[in-house]
Amino acid sequence: xxxxxxxxLLSLPSLPLEQCRxxxxxxxxxxxxxxxxxxxxxxxSINLQxxxxxxxxxxxxxxIGNVRISWLQVIDASQLNVLExxxxxxxxxxxxxxxxxxxxxxxxxxxxxxxxxxIKKAQLAYNKKRPIWSFRPAPVILEWLEQGRLKDKNGNLExxxxxxxxxxxxxxxxxxKLYQ
Numbered sequence: 001x002x003x004x005x006x007x008x009l010l011s012l013p014s015l016p017l018e019q020c021r022x023x024x025x026x027x028x029x030x031x032x033x034x035x036x037x038x039x040x041x042x043x044x045s046i047n048l049q050x051x052x053x054x055x056x057x058x059x060x061x062x063x064i065g066n067v068r069i070s071w072l073q074v075i076d077a078s079q080l081n082v083l084e085x086x087x088x089x090x091x092x093x094x095x096x097x098x099x100x101x102x103x104x105x106x107x108x109x110x111x112x113x114x115x116x117x118x119i120k121k122a123q124l125a126y127n128k129k130r131p132i133w134s135f136r137p138a139p140v141i142l143e144w145l146e147q148g149r150l151k152d153k154n155g156n157l158e159x160x161x162x163x164x165x166x167x168x169x170x171x172x173x174x175x176x177k178l179y180q
Contacts, residue, residue, distance in 0.1 A: 026048065040095050044074070
């Protein structure tokens with residue numbers, strides 16, 4: 001078996017993804033590399049060229065952009081699967097961790113597609129309970145907010161989050177009255 005630490009991916013032959021039809025027609029292990037030479041995916045085939053004509057992740061790699069395919073010829077095709085699994089374990093490529101179904105989606109994507117209404121309802125409920133603020137109010141607005149800050153039973157000032165939520169509710173009520 002091959003000593004995996006001796007494999008220099010940068011010295012292997014490679015082609016841009018768009019030229020996959022020019023891959024050799026022999027058995028081997030292929031590596032999909034990013035523009036920064038990170039290994040995105042490892043696979044094997046008894047015919048590299050035929051495999052890439054119908055690869056289930058081709059579209060995904062196109063969307064990533066600027067990827068290339070490197071390959072390592074394997075003479076004994078009976079060793080392909082074992083070698084592929086060893087290389088995946090050794091290099092731990094990002095996209096070998098998620099199983100893609102025949103239609104190009106992960107099982108998580110399929111579940112999300114089938115449950116969009118439930119996801120929307122859950123997101124709305126979450127957002128109502130925990131609004132997210134990603135702005136920095138102008139000093140005038142901060143002064144206005146401070147004037148309306150309340151104290152609790154113990155005399156402590158309410159938190160910024162409580163103050164913002166309370167004032168936002170007031171603004172939303174005023175706005176809804178304008179459009180009625």
